[in-house]
Amino acid sequence: MKAKNIFFGLFCCFALFQWAHFNWSRNVSRHDIQRASEYHSGLQMRQFGIYPFRFFLIDKTLPPREVANELRLVQNPPDTCDNPDASPRCCFVGTPDSLTSEMKIAGKDEPGERLLIRGRVFKADGKTPYPNVLIYAYHTDSKGIYSKKGDETGIRRWHGRLYGWCRTDVEGWFSIRTIRPASYPDSRNAAHIHHVVQEPDGSEPYYINDTVFDDDPYVDKRYRANETKGGHSSGIVKLQRQADGVLKGQRFISLK
Numbered sequence: 001m002k003a004k005n006i007f008f009g010l011f012c013c014f015a016l017f018q019w020a021h022f023n024w025s026r027n028v029s030r031h032d033i034q035r036a037s038e039y040h041s042g043l044q045m046r047q048f049g050i051y052p053f054r055f056f057l058i059d060k061t062l063p064p065r066e067v068a069n070e071l072r073l074v075q076n077p078p079d080t081c082d083n084p085d086a087s088p089r090c091c092f093v094g095t096p097d098s099l100t101s102e103m104k105i106a107g108k109d110e111p112g113e114r115l116l117i118r119g120r121v122f123k124a125d126g127k128t129p130y131p132n133v134l135i136y137a138y139h140t141d142s143k144g145i146y147s148k149k150g151d152e153t154g155i156r157r158w159h160g161r162l163y164g165w166c167r168t169d170v171e172g173w174f175s176i177r178t179i180r181p182a183s184y185p186d187s188r189n190a191a192h193i194h195h196v197v198q199e200p201d202g203s204e205p206y207y208i209n210d211t212v213f214d215d216d217p218y219v220d221k222r223y224r225a226n227e228t229k230g231g232h233s234s235g236i237v238k239l240q241r242q243a244d245g246v247l248k249g250q251r252f253i254s255l256k
């Protein structure tokens with residue numbers, strides 16, 4: 001009788017733990033959906049493992065097929081960011097909580113010419129500095145490839161290993177230290193750095209025009225003519241070599 005009671009007590013504790021753990025991870029996932037992407041939530045769910053009691057936590061009033069679907073999603077959520085056209089939210093999966101205005105993409109061992117972009121973000125009037133704007137950037141390596149480490153998931157499987165984030169300072173300034181990217185192999189595409197921004201009002205992140213380089217032969221007349229169409233601020237940056245050999249350029253961005 002005693003042993004039965006102990007077993008029952010242990011069973012209840014274990015069930016309670018499973019229930020609390022499941023709900024906690026669901027809350028974490030909800031937070032991450034808002035903050036980053038559905039993919040991240042899927043990853044969280046996978047990290048927390050299998051829930052022996054999950055079947056009892058699913059609404060049984062649902063038709064059996066939907067219960068089965070829900071169980072399958074818990075066990076194997078779709079990687080919605082593993083897609084070249086994935087939501088810009090995917091670019092912010094894994095963003096550190098604390099960010100400065102300085103983004104460092106490439107380390108000293110990365111082959112290529114050192115590049116420093118100093119930038120400033122303004123509001124739509126083109127005059128008011130815009131602080132606390134989250135910026136994501138990624139680009140190809142010195143061979144024009146979005147090279148990877150091999151263990152990437154989600155959007156990294158498309159954007160590769162050369163990426164970073166920063167947040168504009170009180171005056172809207174930011175900087176990116178990296179290497180000069182090359183254009184895609186056997187292409188006539190201008191070498192470029194992609195950018196996604198997220199404004200501090202919590203609205204959906206979005207792509208802005210790429211940073212390209214004024215001395216790039218593929219930044220031709222046609223490219224220049226289209227660059228500021230629709231009132232965009234130009235992403236064409238003039239580079240100057242500094243005494244330390246680093247190529248430096250400046251870019252101003254007005255957000256719409």
Ligand SMILES: [Fe+2]
Pocket residue numbers: 192194
């Ligand atoms: Fe690209």
